[in-house]
Amino acid sequence: MTATITRPERGGALSRKKPHHSSKISGNRRWLHVVLVPLALLWMIPVIMVIGLSLLPSHNPSTTFFGMFPAAPTLLNYLLVWQQNPILLHLVNSLLITVPSVLLVITAGSMAAFALARLRVPLRAVFFGVLILGLVLPMSGIVVAVFKILQALSLYNSLLGLVLVYSALGLPFAVIIIRTAFLAIPHEVFEAAVIDGANVWQIFWRIYLPLAHPAISVVVIWQVMMSWNDFLLPLVSLGDNHLKPLTLVPLAYQGLFLSQPGALFAVLVLISIPVALVFLLIQRYLVKGLAGAIK
Amino acid sequence: MRATFIRNIPGLLFLLPALILFLAFVVYPIIYNVQASTLKWDGVNPGQFVGLSNYLDLFRDPIFLITLRNSGLWIALTIIPQAMIGFLLALALNRGIFASTAYRAIFFVPAILSPVVVGIVWQRIMDPFNGVLVGVGKATGLTWLSGNFLGDPNAAIFAVIAVNVWMWTGFSMLFYLAGLQLIDSSMLEAAKIDGANGFHTTVRIIFPLLKSTHLSLLLLGIIGSLKTFELVYVLTQGGPAHASDMLPTYAFQHAFQLQSAGYASTISVVLIVIAVVTSLSMVRVFGTGFITGDEK
Numbered sequence: 001m002t003a004t005i006t007r008p009e010r011g012g013a014l015s016r017k018k019p020h021h022s023s024k025i026s027g028n029r030r031w032l033h034v035v036l037v038p039l040a041l042l043w044m045i046p047v048i049m050v051i052g053l054s055l056l057p058s059h060n061p062s063t064t065f066f067g068m069f070p071a072a073p074t075l076l077n078y079l080l081v082w083q084q085n086p087i088l089l090h091l092v093n094s095l096l097i098t099v100p101s102v103l104l105v106i107t108a109g110s111m112a113a114f115a116l117a118r119l120r121v122p123l124r125a126v127f128f129g130v131l132i133l134g135l136v137l138p139m140s141g142i143v144v145a146v147f148k149i150l151q152a153l154s155l156y157n158s159l160l161g162l163v164l165v166y167s168a169l170g171l172p173f174a175v176i177i178i179r180t181a182f183l184a185i186p187h188e189v190f191e192a193a194v195i196d197g198a199n200v201w202q203i204f205w206r207i208y209l210p211l212a213h214p215a216i217s218v219v220v221i222w223q224v225m226m227s228w229n230d231f232l233l234p235l236v237s238l239g240d241n242h243l244k245p246l247t248l249v250p251l252a253y254q255g256l257f258l259s260q261p262g263a264l265f266a267v268l269v270l271i272s273i274p275v276a277l278v279f280l281l282i283q284r285y286l287v288k289g290l291a292g293a294i295k
Numbered sequence: 296m297r298a299t300f301i302r303n304i305p306g307l308l309f310l311l312p313a314l315i316l317f318l319a320f321v322v323y324p325i326i327y328n329v330q331a332s333t334l335k336w337d338g339v340n341p342g343q344f345v346g347l348s349n350y351l352d353l354f355r356d357p358i359f360l361i362t363l364r365n366s367g368l369w370i371a372l373t374i375i376p377q378a379m380i381g382f383l384l385a386l387a388l389n390r391g392i393f394a395s396t397a398y399r400a401i402f403f404v405p406a407i408l409s410p411v412v413v414g415i416v417w418q419r420i421m422d423p424f425n426g427v428l429v430g431v432g433k434a435t436g437l438t439w440l441s442g443n444f445l446g447d448p449n450a451a452i453f454a455v456i457a458v459n460v461w462m463w464t465g466f467s468m469l470f471y472l473a474g475l476q477l478i479d480s481s482m483l484e485a486a487k488i489d490g491a492n493g494f495h496t497t498v499r500i501i502f503p504l505l506k507s508t509h510l511s512l513l514l515l516g517i518i519g520s521l522k523t524f525e526l527v528y529v530l531t532q533g534g535p536a537h538a539s540d541m542l543p544t545y546a547f548q549h550a551f552q553l554q555s556a557g558y559a560s561t562i563s564v565v566l567i568v569i570a571v572v573t574s575l576s577m578v579r580v581f582g583t584g585f586i587t588g589d590e591k
Binding site: 029032033035036040043044045046047049050053066067068104107108109111112114115116119120121122127130131132133134135136137138139140141142143144145146148149164165167168169171175200204221225228229230231232236247250251264265268271272275276279280283284286287288289290291293 | 302303305306307309310312313314316317319320321322323324325327328331338387390392393396398399400401402403404405406407408409410411412413415416417419420425426427430431434461469470472473474476477511518521522524525528542543544546547550551556559560562563566567570571574575
């Protein structure tokens with residue numbers, strides 16, 4: 001039976017290409033698909049259901065296959081949500097919240113990570129303490145306070161306020177992950193660059209940041225997930241309907257969707273597509289980036 | 296003195312943006328919460344100082360005990376299943392089988408969905424009248440599937456936990472895949488030569504070698520459990536009758552529905568203290584390098 005234990009295909013974390021596996025080895029592994037295929041199908045049921053029900057026509061709400069699929073599928077809902085609500089506006093709002101917060105977290109987070117990994121910083125322990133506080137701080141626990149701060153800064157009812165809050169809450173995770181990646185870069189790199197006449201900013205921007213791209217991809221997906229998917233903060237800090245992000249559309253137009261479940265699910269599909277795209281774009285770096293972080 | 300200060304300048308400048316954001320949106324809200332927790336306050340009109348009486352009320356509040364119990368259940372029943380399924384999936388997918396990237400994406404996708412999406416679709420799946428589970432139950436004769444899981448005080452918290460496991464197992468899988476990348480293959484080669492079989496290699500060698508992965512997941516799992524808000528809010532709003540309330544949802548109800556912002560702040564302060572104490576003691580006890588990255 002020892003034939004079934006084979007060494008892992010990827011020799012180490014750094015080997016780039018997958019070694020070929022002999023047909024004998026893959027033959028021994030084929031049984032895994034017998035378990036994985038049904039499990040994957042089961043796991044996908046809610047996702048398939050969201051897509052299926054987005055095709056449910058409002059005039060014929062009958063479904064098949066245990067309520068997961070419409071009896072008479074139609075793409076009309078996508079046209080309908082486009083006409084009924086300013087979906088494009090909400091999509092732009094979501095982008096205006098997510099993109100700047102990702103950029104801000106990457107910039108401020110990697111700068112702080114660089115300082116903690118390679119520069120002299122007084123009171124490091126205090127900074128780490130604040131970092132842990134930020135990591136454990138629940139959003140719902142601070143919404144009242146944040147609400148008051150945003151009002152004081154006249155950032156209530158503004159997208160910029162949301163960007164700043166998401167960035168602050170995303171920073172601890174970003175600093176921890178990127179700092180570990182920076183620590184893995186040999187110190188000689190830093191010294192060599194200093195001898196070559198590079199200043200601290202150039203060393204950070206030109207050498208360290210590009211080398212940490214797997215870790216940064218982890219931070220990107222994490223920050224996109226947090227700022228795109230959240231609905232609590234916009235719910236309490238945005239008054240105007242025209243500022244609301246996509247995630248609030250199902251709540252903001254609840255009454256409208258009662259009679260049109262298909263349109264509701266079409267909106268859910270629209271909410272999910274952008275995050276899924278980001279995930280697909282960077283997923284090949286994710287495992288490597290996480291591997292650097294948990295060493 | 297002056298020379299030290301000058302040498303510290305680059306480091307401080309690099310920390311500055313993060314520091315400003317932290318001070319405004321992490322440190323200040325905590326101070327604000329602590330101060331507000333001493334007030335009898337509706338959130339709008341000026342509050343009235345009441346000392347520690349909010350805390351005394353909270354420790355006598357039966358719903359506070361429910362939320363603590365639910366947090367305990369949540370920690371145990373999400374972290375362990377997520378880690379077990381995630382670990383097995385990672386083992387299977389790490390072997391370079393056909394379509395492993397596709398499998399990886401499929402199991403991770405629930406984690407990237409908004410709680411709004413997850414909440415609405417699972418409500419429909421568990422709908423007691425025309426949900427998917429009821430339909431399957433009727434077709435197969437498994438009548439227990441026809442229960443009103445989200446509406447039953449004894450089942451609601453478990454139903455929400457099950458959805459959470461579905462959502463976050465892929466995240467654990469990704470962590471274990473990353474951990475498996477770090478295992479030196481020569482170690483496994485040696486075990487094979489010594490005659491260890493697949494089961495033994497997995498249990499005696501791979502599993503212990505993943506210690507830092509287990510600990511990172513445990514720490515993130517505990518923090519995530521204590522912070523849980525969205526999923527509970529969209530699925531049950533903490534109901535029925537607080538049966539599925541967690542500390543954050545209970546705080547939210549007091550702040551925005553019951554107009555008792557002082558009491559809400561008290562709940563938040565207690566929550567922050569529990570979370571900080573737990574994570575710090577974990578860092579102490581296990582020496583996990585996850586936060587500081589210093590220890591191995």
